[in-house]
Amino acid sequence: MRSPLGRALGLGSAKDGVEQWWLERVTAIALVPLTLWFVASLVVHMNSDYATAIAWLQTPRATTLMVLLLTALFWHTALGLQVVIEDYVHSGLKFPLLIAMRFGCFVLAVAGILAVLRICFRG
Amino acid sequence: MASSTPKRTLPLSPNIQIYRPQLTSVLSIANRITGVVLSIYAVTLVAWLISAAAGPQAYSTVHGFIRSSFGQILLFGCTYSFFLHLCGGIRHLAWDAGYGFELRTIYASGWAVLAMSAALTLITWAASIGSAR
Numbered sequence: 001m002r003s004p005l006g007r008a009l010g011l012g013s014a015k016d017g018v019e020q021w022w023l024e025r026v027t028a029i030a031l032v033p034l035t036l037w038f039v040a041s042l043v044v045h046m047n048s049d050y051a052t053a054i055a056w057l058q059t060p061r062a063t064t065l066m067v068l069l070l071t072a073l074f075w076h077t078a079l080g081l082q083v084v085i086e087d088y089v090h091s092g093l094k095f096p097l098l099i100a101m102r103f104g105c106f107v108l109a110v111a112g113i114l115a116v117l118r119i120c121f122r123g
Numbered sequence: 124m125a126s127s128t129p130k131r132t133l134p135l136s137p138n139i140q141i142y143r144p145q146l147t148s149v150l151s152i153a154n155r156i157t158g159v160v161l162s163i164y165a166v167t168l169v170a171w172l173i174s175a176a177a178g179p180q181a182y183s184t185v186h187g188f189i190r191s192s193f194g195q196i197l198l199f200g201c202t203y204s205f206f207l208h209l210c211g212g213i214r215h216l217a218w219d220a221g222y223g224f225e226l227r228t229i230y231a232s233g234w235a236v237l238a239m240s241a242a243l244t245l246i247t248w249a250a251s252i253g254s255a256r
């Protein structure tokens with residue numbers, strides 16, 4: 001995705017800055033309803049026992065929304081932390097830090113989604 | 124004369140430590156700080172889910188920590204960080220759409236972010252304590 005001006009002038013650096021900027025906003029918009037649903041659910045289920053919490057996580061709606069939440073959350077986290085690292089880390093540490101952060105977000109998203117699916121399919 | 128003058132390193136702009144903190148600048152950096160803080164809490168969210176998948180024993184260990192007073196303080200910080208980042212983020216989305224750039228509006232929306240995030244945090248905790256009874 002390019003800005004119309006950038007496309008017209010044929011200029012730009014990496015050519016994908018606009019897409020990153022957009023994705024940070026799109027994931028932010030997705031996270032508004034998803035996080036509010038999650039906070040509201042925690043208010044209801046925070047004080048319940050293990051069996052009740054599992055029964056809630058096993059409902060199709062909770063499973064679906066949790067997978068969507070984890071996807072949008074760690075995508076948004078990776079984009080946000082990337083900007084923070086690029087703004088404040090100017091040493092040779094910047095590149096390995098960016099890679100490690102990306103890996104970390106990906107691992108956490110996969111681990112979280114697999115945990116939700118394990119709960120879902122346990123029956 | 125010129126040779127006796129010690130060589131000084133000139134200050135580089137911006138020197139943020141010489142500026143008086145303003146609502147606009149404080150909220151700007153607060154949105155970044157809460158973003159970083161929330162990404163640390165996101166690790167806890169995954170740990171909570173993994174413990175729930177592992178079984179009742181692992182879950183009760185994690186849940187016990189969350190229910191402890193230290194866990195509750197951390198969770199309160201998480202709630203406030205979340206609502207501050209959420210309200211600040213919505214303010215940013217309005218700016219991205221091209222609205223609210225007048226100085227008066229910027230200050231009004233800034234105070235609204237502070238008021239809303241505090242109110243939503245308190246409402247959430249009041250509801251949580253209420254549901255526990």
